[in-house]
Structure formats: C-alpha cells, structure tokens
Amino acid sequence: MTKTEVVRLIEETGIVAIVRGTRPEEIVKIAEALYAGGIRAIEVTCNTAGYLGMIEALAAVMKGKMAVGAGTVITPSAAQAVIDAGAEFILAPNLDAEVIKVANQYGKIAVPGVTTPTEMVQAYKLGAEIVKLFPAGALGPRYLKEVLGPLNHMKFMPVGGINAENIPAFLKAGAFAFGIGSELVDKQAIAQQNYHLITEKARQFIQLFKELSEGRFF
Template sequence: MTGDAAPRRPALPERTLASRLIVVARAQAAEDYDRVLDELIEAGIRSIELTLTTPRTFDRLPVLLERYGAVADLGIGTVTSTDDLARAIDAGAHYVVTPITSPTLVKKAADAGMPIVPGGLTPTELFSSWSGGASAVKIFPAGQVGPGYVADLRGPFPDIMVVPSGGVDLDGARAWLNAGAVAVSVGGPLLGDAFRGGDLASLRRRAEAFVAVCARAEP
C-alpha cells in the first residue's frame, strides 16, 4: 500500500526567495502605489504584496506589472475568495497571499501553478496549508509566538517553509531569518507613514536597512 501522492507545490518566485523580504503595501488608494513603489524598488526591494484592502488594486495591477514587473515580484494579498484568486491569476500576479487557512484556495492555486502563502497560527492550521501544496505558510500574527516558533514547527514538520507576518521590525526580521524563516513579511515598521504623505527619503533609508539585514541574516 502506497502513501498519498505529494501535493503539487508551486515554488515562490526566485526574486522573493533570494531577497527573503516581502513588503506589504497597504495604500489608501491604488493611485498611491507608484510613488512609494518607486522608492522601494530603488532601495532594492524585490517582492511587494499589494493588498486587496486597497481599492482598485486589480485595476492598477497591469500598469504596475508593466512598470516594475521586470525587476520585482508583485503579489496580491488579502485574497479570501476563489473569485479573488481567479482575478489574481488572470491579472498576472506573481504570487498570492491570504490571511486565512483555506484548503480550497490552496488547492485551486496549486492546481493553477500559482504560488500561494496562506496564513495561520496553530500547527494544525499551518500544516493543513503546507500539506495541501502551499508554497510557504504565513505565521500570522507572528508577534504572538516569536522566532523560536520556527524550531517548534520544524520538530514535527521538518520541511515546512514559514514566512512570519505582523509587527516584524528590523530586529525581528533578523531574528526570524536566523531562526530559519524562508522570508519575512513586513509592513508598518518599514513603510511608516509613506502612504500618508511621509518623507520618501526616510522610506528609502528604512527599506535599504531591511534589504541589508535580510541579505546578511544567516539561515
């Protein structure tokens, strides 16, 4: 009697894996993306999650892919329905992220060859997504557990690939990557007030600091 076949598992995009840093861009309006993404790309950011909580993100995505897609991975985040997933696939997103544990979304994404990073916190939630074919699993909210959680998960699930999200600051990024996270997902601690008219030079300095830490962190 043979065991279950291994699930299809689309790999995360190479630039995301190489940079080990996903920046979560949650803007007030899709038209606000460009000025911030310009600075992020110039600072060396190579993976950006555009969230569906920003109105008209899907409408803006073709323009952003044309402008930045040759140098950075653009994912769609806050995907919570099969309709959202289908639109992300059709629009050419490089990956999708969801804050929830949904076997249906994971299977549909994997079957379509779309890298997906679903959220969860408990071992049951995270393993459910991983065993279903997730490209990696998002520990959310990461601040509730801490970097030591990677070792805890790797005990029963030695191959699981994790991406912490939620309150990950510069020191946290270093700690999570050193603990074995495949990447970190960062929002407010890097973006600050950039989407509210904040100083773009300060944004670039913060982004450069995160890029440097993620490049230097030892797995």
C-alpha cells in the same frame, strides 16, 4: 516569472513589502521607491480600495523587476480576480483549500496563513510552497523554532508585527522570509511624498536580512 523564480527571489531578498490602504496613484511610486532600496517582492492587499487596478499597474510597470502579489486573498473568487489582474503570488491570513486550488490551477504561488501545526501540515499537503506564520509577532520566534523541529521541510514567512528588532530572532529560529507592512511602507512618508525615506527603510531591511543570512545560499 515562474513559481521557482518567485520563490527564489523571495528567498534571496528575504522581504515581501505589504501595501495596504494607499491610493492607486501612489502605488507605482511606492514600488519604485521599494525597488531602489532592494525590495523585489510586493503585495497589495485586497482590502485596499482599487487593489485590482494597482496590481494591474504593477504587473505592467514592474514586470521582470519585481514579483507582484496580492494579499488578504480569502476567497476563490478573489484569487481568480487578482491572478487575472497579474498577481504572481497570493497571500492570506488564513488557510483555505479552494484559494490554494485556484493558485495551483494557474501555476501561481499561494502563501496561506497558518498558526497551528495542523494548519501547517494541511497547507503543505495542498501544495503551498511557503506558509505565512500569522500573527508572528504575537506567536514569537520560539514558537517558530519549536514547530520547525518536526516541520523543517517547510518554508515559513513570519508576518504581523515584524520589525528590525525581532527579525534576528526569527531568522535564528529558521524563518525563510518576512512580510513587512507599516514598518516599511511608511504611510506618513507617502502622505508627504517622501519616497526617499521608503527607499532608505527598504535598504535597511534588505541589508539586515543579508547580513544575518550570510552564507545561507552557499
């Protein structure tokens, strides 16, 4: 997918599923369950054992169906490795100019983690098309609303503590999309091989986003 296609896919579905701490043999089943529920963007974090193999597997099996990304990409070498493995976008909890530079070099989307207005503006100047507001749950929707006052040209993806209860307030504040981990990728369900539950959770989040975003694209 091109950068434009990935951004539009994230915008239209509104949810990026964050996979952390799962086993390699589970990743394709997780992705398929998420896809069945309407999720079209998935990231595997770099602090997950075997993450490169998981990204390679997803890039092969879900090609053209889901945008495959990597999370917790905090070094340029990690950025290079995940892009080589097939990642179409990379996310981080922090802002690192060199990581963004690697993504730009290969025509991939970098979503750096930002908290302060200074970081937000710097990320935008470095070419980040989407920024990750982190930790969003601690900062709250009001914080997002206030920074969007002067920075309404930027696309914010709240991550960290996002759930069905606070998505409405974040959307009202101006959120572009959301990164959701354990609230969506339920580890207990995975352990029990109850992938239907993950599909149902995905469907609920997608439905919530679409209902609250009605008219957003027209």
